[in-house]
Amino acid sequence: MFTPVLSALSCFMPQSVFGLDTLFYPCPFKAGVRSGYIDSRPENPQDHLAAKEAILIENLMLFLKYYNERILLEFLQHLKIIGVSIPISILVSVPIGIYISSRPRIAKIVIYIAGILMTIPSLALFGIMVVSFAPWGLGLGMVPAVTAITIYSLLPITRNTYTALNSVPAGVLEAAKGMGFSKRQTLWKIRIPLSIPVIMAGVRTSVVLGVSVATFATLVGAGGLGYFIFSGISRSNFAMVLAGAVLVSALGIGVNWFFMQLEIWLTPRGLRVGRK
Amino acid sequence: MIEYRNITKRFGEKIAVNNLNMTLEKGTITMLIGPSGCGKTTSLKMVNRLVDPDEGDILINGESVFDLDPVKLRRSIGYVIQEIGLFPHYSVFDNIATLPRLHNWDEKKIKDRVYEVLDMVTLDESYADKYPSQLSGGERQRVGLARALAADPEVLLMDEPFGAIDPINRLILQQSFLEIQEEIKKTIIFVTHDINEAIQLGDKIAIMNQGSLVQFDTVSEILANPENEFVENLLGHDRNLKALSLKKARDYIKKEGYITVGPDVDKEAIRKELEEKDLVLAYIIDSRGRLKGRYYIDKAARKVDGRYPLVRETRPYHVERTTSLTETLSRMLEYGEKVLPVVSRNGRFRGVIDLDSIFEEVKQAGTAKGA
Ligand SMILES: Nc1ncnc2c1ncn2[C@@H]1O[C@H](COP(=O)(O)OP(=O)(O)OP(=O)(O)O)[C@@H](O)[C@H]1O
Numbered sequence: 047m048f049t050p051v052l053s054a055l056s057c058f059m060p061q062s063v064f065g066l067d068t069l070f071y072p073c074p075f076k077a078g079v080r081s082g083y084i085d086s087r088p089e090n091p092q093d094h095l096a097a098k099e100a101i102l103i104e105n106l107m108l109f110l111k112y113y114n115e116r117i118l119l120e121f122l123q124h125l126k127i128i129g130v131s132i133p134i135s136i137l138v139s140v141p142i143g144i145y146i147s148s149r150p151r152i153a154k155i156v157i158y159i160a161g162i163l164m165t166i167p168s169l170a171l172f173g174i175m176v177v178s179f180a181p182w183g184l185g186l187g188m189v190p191a192v193t194a195i196t197i198y199s200l201l202p203i204t205r206n207t208y209t210a211l212n213s214v215p216a217g218v219l220e221a222a223k224g225m226g227f228s229k230r231q232t233l234w235k236i237r238i239p240l241s242i243p244v245i246m247a248g249v250r251t252s253v254v255l256g257v258s259v260a261t262f263a264t265l266v267g268a269g270g271l272g273y274f275i276f277s278g279i280s281r282s283n284f285a286m287v288l289a290g291a292v293l294v295s296a297l298g299i300g301v302n303w304f305f306m307q308l309e310i311w312l313t314p315r316g317l318r319v320g321r322k
Numbered sequence: 323m324i325e326y327r328n329i330t331k332r333f334g335e336k337i338a339v340n341n342l343n344m345t346l347e348k349g350t351i352t353m354l355i356g357p358s359g360c361g362k363t364t365s366l367k368m369v370n371r372l373v374d375p376d377e378g379d380i381l382i383n384g385e386s387v388f389d390l391d392p393v394k395l396r397r398s399i400g401y402v403i404q405e406i407g408l409f410p411h412y413s414v415f416d417n418i419a420t421l422p423r424l425h426n427w428d429e430k431k432i433k434d435r436v437y438e439v440l441d442m443v444t445l446d447e448s449y450a451d452k453y454p455s456q457l458s459g460g461e462r463q464r465v466g467l468a469r470a471l472a473a474d475p476e477v478l479l480m481d482e483p484f485g486a487i488d489p490i491n492r493l494i495l496q497q498s499f500l501e502i503q504e505e506i507k508k509t510i511i512f513v514t515h516d517i518n519e520a521i522q523l524g525d526k527i528a529i530m531n532q533g534s535l536v537q538f539d540t541v542s543e544i545l546a547n548p549e550n551e552f553v554e555n556l557l558g559h560d561r562n563l564k565a566l567s568l569k570k571a572r573d574y575i576k577k578e579g580y581i582t583v584g585p586d587v588d589k590e591a592i593r594k595e596l597e598e599k600d601l602v603l604a605y606i607i608d609s610r611g612r613l614k615g616r617y618y619i620d621k622a623a624r625k626v627d628g629r630y631p632l633v634r635e636t637r638p639y640h641v642e643r644t645t646s647l648t649e650t651l652s653r654m655l656e657y658g659e660k661v662l663p664v665v666s667r668n669g670r671f672r673g674v675i676d677l678d679s680i681f682e683e684v685k686q687a688g689t690a691k692g693a
């Protein structure tokens with residue numbers, strides 16, 4: 047099982063990532079399988095890959111052994127970045143979504159702008175943040191990272207809030223109005239509760255997106271699991287890159303699951319029960 | 323009492339309602355009918371100010387609705403729509419409790435009232451904890467009606483409430499709606515597309531066409547004297563027959579042309595009495611006056627020993643006192659009987675109704691029309 051997966055992966059990785067890590071002093075990783083390439087003698091490719099794999103696994107073990115504290119630290123830091131930016135994003139996007147829900151013209155513009163923000167390449171956005179905050183001495187650290195991720199997650203939440211609030215069935219709104227609900231009561235008692243599942247789906251999209259974008263946080267000095275990926279690349283340590291990537295994915299899957307449970311829990315019961 | 327005074331409503335160039343004048347008596351059902359787009363919904367919605375007219379005034383018990391705060395006004399009026407609009411995230415209980423809660427009733431009173439109106443719309447208490455998605459269309463509309471009745475409004479506005487419900491359930495709902503109204507006596511405006519529904523449920527019918535009121539009168543008056551061709555077409559060719567649906571069997575009961583016998587009377591004695599009186603029908607009545615069956619001399623059968631056979635049936639066809647003449651007629655045709663016994667709701671025998679009385683009624687309606 048393991049062999050073909052790694053073999054496939056290795057095809058995409060530059061040779062250096064497997065090998066040249068011996069140049070890196072404090073990390074006691076072994077050199078990769080260069081031999082096969084150096085003396086360019088055709089060998090049995092199976093043996094070749096198996097040898098590569100063995101070294102990779104060994105390197106992974108060493109990595110985990112020497113870096114376990116750092117892994118925990120950066121993992122928590124990654125969570126912290128998300129844990130700060132997503133609530134900020136919710137606090138900004140949901141009210142915006144509510145505000146524009148009854149103003150279709152403004153809504154169009156707002157969603158368009160949020161859409162453009164999302165198309166900025168994430169790396170560039172982090173760069174822009176660094177430059178923008180530099181005059182206040184905040185160019186590095188949590189501030190630019192959190193801001194960039196918040197900006198990134200605006201669109202899914204705003205758009206979902208807007209869409210959900212506007213897809214409450216007309217009959218329900220008509221009944222509410224006819225029974226003497228004020229606009230505010232209709233919003234709080236009818237439209238928002240009915241919109242929760244869709245808003246939460248938007249939040250979930252943002253969180254998952256945020257987890258992966260936060261990989262770049264390390265580049266602006268905010269740490270996080272991106273550290274392993276970028277250090278791994280610069281040290282040509284495939285095991286480190288792989289570990290970092292797997293951790294980011296696992297975190298993404300984890301928060302997605304968590305928010306799915308939250309979504310179910312927050313959804314009003316009447317929307318969850320079907321006909322028996 | 324609701325009064326429309328010179329009400330006109332335009333949407334841009336289009337006149338949706340044109341100088342509407344109409345007074346609806348307290349405790350009656352007024353059916354609003356007419357072709358699609360003739361302004362029924364618009365007329366209805368002006369009462370609870372979901373739409374404001376351009377001209378004219380609407381008074382409820384002498385007070386102009388335009389002097390009232392629209393939100394307060396709406397809370398005092400029951401509103402039922404075709405889409406029903408139950409709140410999907412509220413249980414049946416909470417849906418029905420909506421208006422009482424807006425009125426800040428205490429919870430005990432709310433609870434009692436919710437169960438009271440649930441009972442009124444013939445849903446048992448187990449429905450209270452269900453959600454709208456767990457109900458059938460008919461049940462949902464019952465809950466919609468219960469919700470509108472919960473705060474005991476004096477006025478009820480209903481916009482094609484049974485329009486989306488299948489014919490069988492619609493009949494059942496119409497029947498229970500009439501029974502409920504019998505009890506609560508609200509002032510009701512009821513928009514419909516269905517002339518039969520209008521005839522069945524209405525005290526009065528208001529017929530509209532292109533924003534104007536064409537005829538506004540009691541159901542029997544409209545059936546007897548349609549204002550013009552438009553109304554005639556709306557009523558259909560069978561309006562004499564439709565008029566029969568307003569009339570109840572109880573008003574045509576005859577107490578002759580049959581004999582009644584106890585359950586244990588000897589067959590020979592019955593035959594003897596029937597032959598003496600030159601009759602063929604004997605109804606079997608128990609000691610509490612309930613219809614148990616009948617004997618009849620079957621003159622279509624072959625004679626046995628020179629006499630027609632006397633047949634006994636234990637479950638004779640019958641109609642109830644409140645059965646309409648149309649229904650009575652259709653049962654007569656179905657069963658092949660010219661005479662049917664009429665019983666009260668608890669099964670007591672009250673007499674018979676015969677085909678001739680129904681024919682007589684149709685004939686009279688026909689002459690009234692000619693006049
Ligand atoms: N909000 C509105 N804006 C513009 N025109 C409207 C509006 N509401 C109703 N109208 C128009 O006013 C006319 C009357 O509409 P209304 O809804 O009262 O008809 P209706 O008799 O209830 O018809 P239906 O039987 O199809 O429900 C229609 O021509 C309709 O297009």
Ligand SMILES: [Mg+2]
Binds near residue numbers: 364481
């Ligand atoms: Mg309508």
